[in-house]
Amino acid sequence: MRYMKNQNRDNLSPLDFVQETHKIKAGGMTPKCPRVYVRTFGCQMNEHDSERLRDMFVQRGYALTERVEDADVIIFNTCSVRKHAEDRVYGKVGTLGKLKAKTPGLIIGIIGCMAEAQKDEIFRRLPIVDFLCGPADLDKVPDIIDKIRNGAGHIMYLEGYKSKRIPEFIRDRRIVSNTYVKIMEGCDNFCSYCIVPYVRGRERSRPSREILEEIKSLIAKGAKNITLLGQNVNSYGKGLKEKNNFIELLRKIDKIIPSPLPSPLWGEGRVRGEIKINFLTSHPKDASQELFKAMRDLKSISKVMHLPIQSGSDKILKKMNRKYTVKKYKKLVKDFRKTVEGGTITTDIIVGFPGETLKDFNDTLKIVREIEFDAAYIFKYSPRPFTKASKFKDDVPLKEKERRHRLLLEIQKKISLSKT
Ligand code: 5AD
Ligand code: SF4
Numbered sequence: 001m002r003y004m005k006n007q008n009r010d011n012l013s014p015l016d017f018v019q020e021t022h023k024i025k026a027g028g029m030t031p032k033c034p035r036v037y038v039r040t041f042g043c044q045m046n047e048h049d050s051e052r053l054r055d056m057f058v059q060r061g062y063a064l065t066e067r068v069e070d071a072d073v074i075i076f077n078t079c080s081v082r083k084h085a086e087d088r089v090y091g092k093v094g095t096l097g098k099l100k101a102k103t104p105g106l107i108i109g110i111i112g113c114m115a116e117a118q119k120d121e122i123f124r125r126l127p128i129v130d131f132l133c134g135p136a137d138l139d140k141v142p143d144i145i146d147k148i149r150n151g152a153g154h155i156m157y158l159e160g161y162k163s164k165r166i167p168e169f170i171r172d173r174r175i176v177s178n179t180y181v182k183i184m185e186g187c188d189n190f191c192s193y194c195i196v197p198y199v200r201g202r203e204r205s206r207p208s209r210e211i212l213e214e215i216k217s218l219i220a221k222g223a224k225n226i227t228l229l230g231q232n233v234n235s236y237g238k239g240l241k242e243k244n245n246f247i248e249l250l251r252k253i254d255k256i257i258p259s260p261l262p263s264p265l266w267g268e269g270r271v272r273g274e275i276k277i278n279f280l281t282s283h284p285k286d287a288s289q290e291l292f293k294a295m296r297d298l299k300s301i302s303k304v305m306h307l308p309i310q311s312g313s314d315k316i317l318k319k320m321n322r323k324y325t326v327k328k329y330k331k332l333v334k335d336f337r338k339t340v341e342g343g344t345i346t347t348d349i350i351v352g353f354p355g356e357t358l359k360d361f362n363d364t365l366k367i368v369r370e371i372e373f374d375a376a377y378i379f380k381y382s383p384r385p386f387t388k389a390s391k392f393k394d395d396v397p398l399k400e401k402e403r404r405h406r407l408l409l410e411i412q413k414k415i416s417l418s419k420t
Contacts, residue, residue: 036062037071039202041089043078045200045229046112048180049138050077053111060142066100071226073107078114080195082382085112094125100128107131107148111138114157116199117385123154127168133201136160136185161186161201177224179213182206183249184230188238189283191310191322191387193350193381196231201234204239208249211284219258219275228253228279234286246279247294250301257300278302284309285323287332292339303340307332308348312367313360316353321388326367333371346375350406351403354392355382361404368411374419376412380405 036057040050053075065071076093079085088112100106107130110122115132122129131144131337137160144155186201187194215226226375228249237244257275277300282291284307296300307329311317314325336343349364366374380401383390396404 006119008215019218029209033061033063034072035065035070036073036075037065037068037309038075038077039092040077042077042081042113044180044227045135045182046077046079046353047230048182049112049135051180052140053077053138056139056142068096068415072105073109073362075111075141076107078110078112080113080117080199080384082379083384084382086118089114093129097128105149107145109133109144110140111135111141113199115156116161117195119156119158123156127239129154131155131157133157133359134160136163136165161199163201164204164259177222178227179218179223179225180227180229181211181218182230183211183228183233184236187231187233188235189323190318190321190388193353193384195384195387198386200231201263203235203238205230205236205238205244207240207242208244208252211249212252215253215277216256219256224274225276225278228277231281232283233279233284234282234291247290250277250279250294250298254298254300275300276302278304280306282307284329284332289335289339292336292343295340295343303338303343305340305343306346306348307336309367309371310348310350311360312364313355313356316356316360319355319389319392320350320353326363330367330371344374345371346377347371347373348377348379349408350379350381351404352396354389354394356381356396356404365408368408368415372415372419373412375416376408378405378408378412 017157036054038050038054038057040046059063061074068074074096076089078089093108096108096261098109108128109131110126110129112135113131114133115122119132122132130148131154133141133144134157135159140157140160147155184203184205186203187197188203190197211228234246236246236249255276257277275322279302282305285308287305295303309329310320311320312326317325333345337347349368351361351364371418380398381389381394381396383394
């Protein structure tokens with residue numbers, strides 16, 4: 001990495017920027033600092049976890065690299081929501097055998113949901129892997145690496161999700177205009193197809209004071225789009241000592257977004273509305289008219305609602321343990337569109353869930369045509385360990401899942417195009 005005194009730092013990539021910032025603080029990086037490569041699979045939660053992890057490494061004097069060939073430590077932050085995501089990691093890590101053999105001291109780790117779900121199966125299939133670490137313990141990763149350097153052999157750091165630990169606040173976040181803030185971790189919903197509660201654990205929320213502090217510091221560093229993350233943001237606040245809920249939190253956040261008057265506190269020329277707060281994901285059983293009103297009234301809150309429907313058949317929704325009906329979902333959409341003028345609705349859909357007949361699938365097609373989502377993320381059902389649905393017969397053949405997937409994608413594509 002080169003650093004020239006007069007270089008325009010705005011032109012640096014986020015990766016370079018974070019390295020430069022730390023070099024300056026440390027008074028110049030040591031020429032031989034170890035290099036870490038972090039690759040992310042899966043959702044925004046994982047993207048965010050990787051972002052935190054990179055910051056932790058940089059604070060410990062590591063440099064970041066985007067090439068496995070240059071790395072001293074290679075980390076895959078993984079996803080278990082569908083089997084395909086796990087297969088990709090097995091494939092990718094499987095290709096690193098030669099590199100490991102010719103690079104003395106190279107450390108390879110698999111972290112995140114798949115580490116938790118697959119456990120020592122990973123060591124069996126990929127003996128080149130040195131350590132595993134679950135999503136609730138990512139702050140332990142740099143220490144795990146130190147232990148391996150000191151000859152500890154294979155390390156597994158799993159099942160941290162059983163504790164009530166709340167994700168820690170990072171004080172030295174990378175400066176990027178689009179960034180995430182975790183407001184809660186885990187999920188208590190136990191949708192019958194979903195592995196998340198088993199790998200990320202039960203729901204726990206961060207105190208609002210911490211969230212506000214983090215948002216303020218990100219804005220002061222130039223963040224423009226901040227996405228609040230949680231598996232089910234609508235149930236934010238459960239179990240906290242303070243009395244709080246998601247709508248209350250949105251109100252508190254909106255209050256700290258810079259006012260139109262230039263203020264030395266926020267930097268010159270900032271106007272209210274310039275900074276947008278998004279949130280992911282909402283569960284239809286907990287979304288309410290009160291939330292829609294908050295989206296309408298609070299200027300900094302974005303008008304995008306991601307509201308996964310999963311299926312258009314009540315029979316399948318019940319088997320999925322989603323706790324709402326198609327009628328209730330349709331009413332929510334109607335209320336949202338009436339209340340939040342110019343709002344956008346996106347969704348997730350699973351095709352080929354056990355017992356999904358042609359009639360059930362046609363009901364999904366019908367609701368997709370009727371609602372006209374702005375975007376839909378469509379997935380083929382994939383049986384996942386620990387889940388209730390993994391005990392159901394996976395009776396829709398792969399070819400048929402693919403056909404339903406294709407058909408829905410085509411229909412949604414036309415709808416999305418007609419809206420742009
Ligand atoms: N198979 C297919 N899709 C799934 N999802 C979650 N679990 C599974 C599974 N076992 C989808 C859901 C969820 C999105 C993040 O992933 O649609 O909303
Ligand atoms: Fe999984 Fe359902 Fe929780 Fe979403 S709400 S993370 S789909 S269990």
